Structures are given as C-alpha cells and as structure tokens.
Amino acid sequence: MPEITYHAGAPSVRVSTRKLNTEDSTGPHQPLSTAQAPLFAAQVFQELNTLGGEHYQAHARSGRIVHGRYIKGSDAPIMISGAQHANETSGVVGALRAAQQLITRKNAHFTISPLENPDGYELHRRLCAVNPKHMHHAARYTAMGDDLEYRSAENPGEKAIRTKALALTGAKLHVNLHGYPSHEWTRPLSGYIPRGFGMWTLPKGFFLVVRHQIAWTQQAEKLVDHVTRHLTAIDGLVQQNNAQIALFEKHAGETGFRIINGFPCLITADNNYSVPITLITEYPDETIYGENFIHGHTAQMETVLAAYEALQKYIEQ
16 A cells, blocks of 8 residues: 655655554544544444444454444344545544434444454555655555455355444445545546546445345335435535535536435445445545534434434334
C-alpha cells in the first residue's frame, strides 16, 4: 500500500515488506453522540461489550479479531455491520449509536459487527496521523488486499462474521453502513477515476443502495420508502442532498439514481445475496470531522433505526 510522508530534500521511493501485527493505535474515548472523529478500535470493542448479549467473532489475516454481539429478542431480527471498507468511518459510530437505542426496546433482536475490517481500520488510523484530510483509499481493503464482500466460502476470513450473524438470527434484512469520498480523489477529468468507479465522480449526497432477492421486490420498495421518509426529518440532510446532486448534475450529468423522498436510491434484484434484503448506506464521510462527522453518524444511526421499524411493519408480517 502507498504510504506518503513528508521529507526534506528530493522525492524518494522505498519498497519494503513488514510483518503483520495486531497492535492498535490508542487514544482518548469520545462520547458517541458527539464523536467528532473516527473512534479508536479499543473504544469500539468497549462500546460493544456494554450492549450485553452473546459475543461472536471472526479473524482477520493479521490475527486481529472481528467482534460481534447478538442481542436476542422476539422482534424480527436485523443484521447491522460497518467498516467493510475501513476508511468509511461514520458507519462505525452510527451502528453503535443505533444499537444503544435498540437495546432499550423490550423485544430487541439484532446482531452488530461495527468494525468488520480491523486491519484496514488500523492502517487508516496510521495514514491519517500523517495526512488526516486524505481519503486513504488503500485502507478500504483488508490485509489480503481485497474487499471482504467477495471472499469465497472456503476462505471467508473477516466475512465469517456475517455468516455467523445470519446463522444466529436467520435475518431477512442486513443494514450495511458505508461511506464514500466527500470532496477529493475523483475530480472530473483528473485521470484518477479507477475503472468501474465512474459513479463516484462527485458526491451526490447521502444515498442508499438496496439489493434484494427477486421475490422480495415489494418489501424492498416499502423499506426504502419508509427509511427515506424518516430521514427527511433530519435537519439539513435533504438540503445537503439537493446541493450535492445539483453540483453532480452540473459537472457529471445525470446521477442515474431514482430520487425517493429527496434521497438518491439504487434498487436492484440480486439473488446472489444470502439475506433477502441488503440495505447499503453511502454517506460522503471520507475526510470529514467535527460537526460534519456528527451529521454523518447521526444519519447512519437514523437509517438503522428506520430500517428496524420498517422490518417490523412491512417485511415480517
């Protein structure tokens, strides 16, 4: 992975190999509701422990543990995950904040694995220590250099956290919290839009991707309508979407998304997913801090809570 640092004198390149390790950076804890920057891994684990329930786990290539918690109840269950791409950090906080609210429900039933790629997460922390305002695409991937979403069943690694969550719950809905570049890296005409990444040319607000099995089309549509209606109540979120969509259309043309209640949405049928409906969030969170970061993880939290309600009302009847 590329690690660019500041140094006096002429530019230089050094290629080296390093042993894998399981040491994580340490730092102060932040109150979840007002966290202004990505959490340190130790706090994520501590917050998970406070939820109670049953612990389950998987392992990353380095030996780091991917932690999950199963809260068992009589409601229809939901799977919550974050940091599949470890430089997309608002979902980690949003998942934990949502779980804190869900456990106050009498019949709460869910799994949560808010930090699925711990190796990438630590890499992101190290890179941000040098350049906190770059999106650090290298940290998107695992220590295998891949996206855990596409792991084979023979060598699941981190992805095993999801198969275990599904085995525990038999969930019909998986809410998978993501982010994407908020302003840099994908400038039009820059020559730095990787193959297959054209849709990420510019931010287009907080948008949702839904992938559902063919037989679940009607339930998926109801889910999206309910969630987007709920999100309209977040102060300033629709206005932010409108502003970013207008800029996207001005410089890059049509978004190619359906706009549902003010939110760009991409809904596709896909029988390759083991969970009938997967709701993927995409908040423009890479490089943001302070109030912008709070707005990001608040939107992520509210999406989880709205999806949980929709599951009880429209999907599990």
